[in-house]
Amino acid sequence: MNEHALLRDWLIALRTPGLGSVGLRERLAATQGSIGEALAHLRRHASALDARAPAWLEQPDEARIAADLAWLAEPGHRLLRFTDVDFPPQLETIAQPPAALFVSGDASLLLRPQVAMVGARSASVAGKANARAFARTLATAGFVVTSGLADGIDGAAHEAALEAGQPTVAVIGTGPDLVYPRKHRDLSSRVESHGALVSEFPPGTAARTDHFPRRNRIISGLSLGTLVVEAGLQSGSLITARLAGEQGREVFAVPGSIHNPLARGCHRLIREGARLVESASEIVESLIPAARALGVELAQRLEQSPADRQERGQTAIGGWRVDPEYQRLLDVLGHEQVALDELAARTGQTAAVLSSMLLMLELEGRVEGLPGGRYQRLPGG
Known part of the structure; x- marks a missing residue:
């Protein structure tokens, strides 16, 4: 079966009423990943799904499927299926993992270490300033900032990452072709161009209240940790934080004034065990071991060395890009064990900048971090 036919079958399955991600994953597992066989089984047992399922599976809306295929045919658009080798492994361990994601932009960013940033839509000026910082x-520092493109803290986080010249990922609660809220149309376009827009919902899906809690599990699931910057006691951000905790991810919260209602949600999280943070460097330090573990897992999953991936023109797993400063650091590092302060003296870079660069090189398998804050270039690195 060619790719066009495979995509068509996937789109029919994803739009089948009453099936859902879990049902589709189960059916594909039973058919060893054959979407054609899965659809055939669904047609035979459609009555066990939704009342609308039999009619849809018997005669899908061809105009709708054609529109979906047209969207996927556009440059930078992709249906990232859980059967694909580069589907984010972080999502495999969460409750109700998505069967597929519609991605507009750089899908390889979903393999990089991410930090979710969430908070109040009606954030204060100070809250948004903290989010940007x-x-x-x-x-x-090498982490992809992932959020939900909402007003307030989400928007401030995306904006700051882009202003820093770095990519950002937005997981949205509509189809990938729609923007919500509308005021973020320009921001959405910039995220798409310099990062990635991600949605579990097919093109044309309008915003619905129940979509946003569903997308929150993906925001937290993609990320190594979730930071809540500002949130009231009824904030949806607390749902994301709860999901992150259930998924075994780190939860961080920024404290605020006891007189600020938008700080109460963060204070509750801290009382319940979230880590109080006053600077981003605390988050970086806390998540470096998890980022290294993710890099190892991805390397094993793809079963390719960095050189193999570069030879095939593929984006490196850790997101490290060819940069003269990185090459200079490797030259200075040599093949001996060197302490961070010695590297700082040799390069003229600050310890914070060097830590970020070394993290990316570690994720690429070019440098190894050793006890005592020492680093060593690996053979072939």
């Missing part, structure tokens, strides 16, 4: 530092 945290996002800027996290982005330049």
